[in-house]
Amino acid sequence: MRVLVVGGSGFLGREVCRRGVQAGLSVVGTFHRTEIGVPGVAERRLDVTDRAAVRALVAEVRPDAVVATPYRYDDWTVTADGTAHVALAAAEVGARLVHLSSDALHGGRPQPYADDEPPSPVNAYGAAKAAAETAVRAIDPGAALVRTSLILGEGSKQIQLCRDALAGRAVLFTDEVRCPVDVTDLADAVLELVGSSYAGLLNVAGADAVSRAELGLLVAERFRLDATGLKTTTAAAVGVVRPSDVRLDSTRAAGLLRTRLRGVRELLA
Template sequence: MTLLVVGASGYLGGEVCRRAVAAGQRVVGTYHANPGAPAGVEARRLDVTDRAAVRALVAAVRPAAVVSTPYRYDDWTVTADGAANVAYAAAEAGARLVHLSSDALHAGRPEPYADDDVPTPVFAYGAAKAAAETAVRAVDPGAALVRTSLIVGDERSKQVRLCLAALAGRGALFTDELRCPVDVGDLAAAVLELAASDYAGPLNVAGPDAVSRAELGLLVARRFGLDPGGLRTATSAASGLARPVEVRLDSSRAAGLLRTRLRGVHELLG
């Protein structure tokens, strides 16, 4: 089948492309500024905020499935409106849609969040991701909405780079922000499984280990053989930033549904 990956130049989008190509699929991947699509991928430039352009591309490619990964942390139009445009075009073409969402749409609490917990965003990016989900579900109730967490792997991971910077004395990692990091390969495999399924609605797809950003930094130090003594830390509470603090995703439904094993960050980086 033909798979369209919107955001193929991103870390996750690129991994989805590589695995799909290895499985023998025809893969078309989009990019906006960086044309770095993996080998074997038909790269197409696309501005997801241009609904007409999105519709034209999807109509030309005629994909059986669409994986939608693009976002921009500080840009509502890309994150929310772009997701709606992709969903509209996919539904119009009758394509299966897997939309990548985020744990950022939750406010944070000590108890883990279930798959169906309603969004309670407390900052702009979380609100944009919540709006994206609302639009996708309205346009295509059969779409899968993958709620994930910090994506880790090699040095191409934004989260790993942040940890390496803090270990080098550039920036700091919060000791009171908890997340459930997931390996980029595990997440990509899960996304491709969902693209071939009929699962509809939100699904938590994250690692089983809840760690603070500072703890993640220590694990990255161990993984790369670096001195953890240089790690700079801070607290989200003292920073004055309005951000969710404790966000644990309960991914037990995904663990029972998918063949892909979602490994914990201690196994990945320990």
């Protein structure tokens, strides 16, 4: 099977490329600026905002499946329009599509979100991710749409943010709750979905819901760092407009997938 990973130089995309090669797949990965650097991956430069370029590359590669991970936090054209371009191109060649979405499209509440709940974005990034989902579902009803959370692992921005907060260089919010997932677990789940016929929305996140501040304490314990200097505040206090309490219920994924979605407390034990 030939798999095209759009956004292969990203944190998750690179891991999907790596795990795909290990599984014996023929993997083509795209990058915009930074090359992927995974042995066995055929690399192609691509600007997902260029619809013609996306169509041309997908038509040339003729993948059996496409894993779509493109996003840029502050750029609608990459996150929303770019995803639509990829979905259209995949549909034109009849490729299986697995799209990576985000818990950021929810507004936040104490109760966990089920897989099929409609978006309720509170900022531009969440709205862009919601628009991307709308485009994918309209273009390819058979696509799998993976809603995930904070992604952890070696080189994770989330772990580095915690380290910075422990060193007094950043702050962590006590009122922002997520369900962190390990990058290898998420990549394996994505590749399972590539080989399946699952269609529609699916929450794929870790089993534990923790605040960013709690995550910082777990990082301190895991790496034996001094937690006394941990800087915390609330998103409300500093006026940051982001989803607050977003807990993804991944029960359906746990029953569907062989990959076990470990909780953050196990990951950082």
